[in-house]
Amino acid sequence: MTQENLESIDIVDPDLYVQRGYPHEEWALLRSKAPVFYYQRPGVRPFWAITKHADIITISRQPELFRSSQYLFVTVEQEGAPPDDMVFLRQLLNMNPPEHALYRGVVNRRFTPRAVQRLSTQVEQVTTEVIQKIVDRTECDFVTEVAAKLPLAVIAEMFGIPRSDWELMFRLSNSMIAPSDPEFAGSETIEETLERARMEFFQYFSQLVEDRRREPRDDIASTLANGTINGDPLPQFELLSYFALLIIAGNETTRNAISGGLYALIEHQDQFALLKANPQLMVKSAVEEILRWTSPVVQFTRIATADTELRGQTIREGDVVAMFYPSANRDEEVFDDPDRFDIRRDPNPHLAFGMGEHYCLGANLARLELQAMFRLLAERLDSVELAAPIQRMRSNFVGGIKHMPIRYRIK
Numbered sequence: 001m002t003q004e005n006l007e008s009i010d011i012v013d014p015d016l017y018v019q020r021g022y023p024h025e026e027w028a029l030l031r032s033k034a035p036v037f038y039y040q041r042p043g044v045r046p047f048w049a050i051t052k053h054a055d056i057i058t059i060s061r062q063p064e065l066f067r068s069s070q071y072l073f074v075t076v077e078q079e080g081a082p083p084d085d086m087v088f089l090r091q092l093l094n095m096n097p098p099e100h101a102l103y104r105g106v107v108n109r110r111f112t113p114r115a116v117q118r119l120s121t122q123v124e125q126v127t128t129e130v131i132q133k134i135v136d137r138t139e140c141d142f143v144t145e146v147a148a149k150l151p152l153a154v155i156a157e158m159f160g161i162p163r164s165d166w167e168l169m170f171r172l173s174n175s176m177i178a179p180s181d182p183e184f185a186g187s188e189t190i191e192e193t194l195e196r197a198r199m200e201f202f203q204y205f206s207q208l209v210e211d212r213r214r215e216p217r218d219d220i221a222s223t224l225a226n227g228t229i230n231g232d233p234l235p236q237f238e239l240l241s242y243f244a245l246l247i248i249a250g251n252e253t254t255r256n257a258i259s260g261g262l263y264a265l266i267e268h269q270d271q272f273a274l275l276k277a278n279p280q281l282m283v284k285s286a287v288e289e290i291l292r293w294t295s296p297v298v299q300f301t302r303i304a305t306a307d308t309e310l311r312g313q314t315i316r317e318g319d320v321v322a323m324f325y326p327s328a329n330r331d332e333e334v335f336d337d338p339d340r341f342d343i344r345r346d347p348n349p350h351l352a353f354g355m356g357e358h359y360c361l362g363a364n365l366a367r368l369e370l371q372a373m374f375r376l377l378a379e380r381l382d383s384v385e386l387a388a389p390i391q392r393m394r395s396n397f398v399g400g401i402k403h404m405p406i407r408y409r410i411k
């Protein structure tokens with residue numbers, strides 16, 4: 001790829017993400033030629049593409065200068081898509097200081113390393129249960145039968161949602177994260193899909209809130225339902241948005257790290273053998289490398305609140321910046337041989353969970369789930385390969401694999 005391509009490269013079109021996966025070549029070009037690049041294309045609201053590790057840190061650490069808004073990620077204008085400024089949910093990711101920290105404080109204690117560690121037995125049990133369902137066979141769809149099950153089970157369990165409703169949570173969170181994917185949208189427009197999913201979520205959570213206000217339990221639903229901001233209960237819209245955020249954020253991302261992680265091990269059988277030879281020792285660094293390699297969140301945006309300079313470019317007040325985490329995680333200035341998947345990599349300062357004010361609330365939980373899953377897979381999978389090509393999700397926001405048929409031998 002050459003410099004002339006800069007004006008024509010595409011890092012936004014969700015169809016490209018379906019066909020080719022992440023545009024790593026394009027990001028590499030941007031990092032080397034135009035790391036703070038003003039991206040202007042028909043049908044896309046112009047934005048600054050931020051592709052370097054250091055610049056994502058700089059922006060994320062200044063939440064007053066680079067504010068979060070309703071416009072969470074850059075996308076293409078599509079028929080039926082909601083307008084950029086539509087208030088769809090009001091949750092942590094679109095809040096700013098000082099309000100943001102007050103809201104984050106409501107559930108923070110449920111996600112500390114110590115609180116999460118207490119869930120480890122439960123997470124291991126669920127992982128074993130999930131794997132148990134595929135042991136009698138030699139082929140399965142790893143995404144729908146394994147990777148999707150674990151994060152959903154864990155977050156639903158933390159919320160105190162009964163098993164009979166887990167499938168509903170899965171369907172609704174899929175519709176919200178990839179409303180334009182034909183598999184989730186059916187014949188509706190994007191706006192209709194989103195609106196229906198939000199309404200169903202809100203109805204469900206309203207009931208849960210009522211229930212937990214009457215009879216609090218030791219679960220996140222009770223913490224939220226009875227939580228306060230400056231002494232007052234959370235307003236209903238913010239409260240229900242919070243439920244939706246945690247269910248969606250907990251589901252989509254971890255699932256994609258699990259399926260993307262196994263895909264990487266299938267493509268790098270030497271690394272799979274290494275992990276199998278020493279699962280206990282390798283699993284931690286392997287999980288960090290899987291996070292770096294898969295980077296399930298493609299981008300988040302911020303809006304500049306004043307004119308400012310970054311690498312000699314003037315970003316104007318009101319401009320959108322989009323931070324591409326998978327690009328930062330292949331930054332050759334930070335990672336040796338960044339295009340090599342190396343489960344021994346250490347140190348591994350990847351930005352898969354972001355940085356600063358909005359650093360992923362569920363990072364400890366996601367790590368626990370990934371460690372449980374890859375420890376078990378390393379111990380029990382004797383061999384694994386693709387049974388058919390993978391199918392990717394139609395999203396430039398959360399990059400994921402929708403289906404991954406595998407053939408395997410398992411103990």
Ligand code: HEM
Nearest residue numbers: 092093249250253254257297353354355358360361362366
């Ligand atoms: C591999 C799995 C995951 C990845 C890659 C991931 C990635 C991210 C990223 C990139 C951000 C934004 C950070 C920023 O703007 O600086 C974020 C925020 C967030 N994540 Fe995760 N996440 C994962 C799992 C989870 C899980 C399991 C939960 C649990 C409920 C969760 C809940 C959240 C929440 C609530 C936020 C918003 C935090 C805030 O705005 O203060 N995530 N995540």
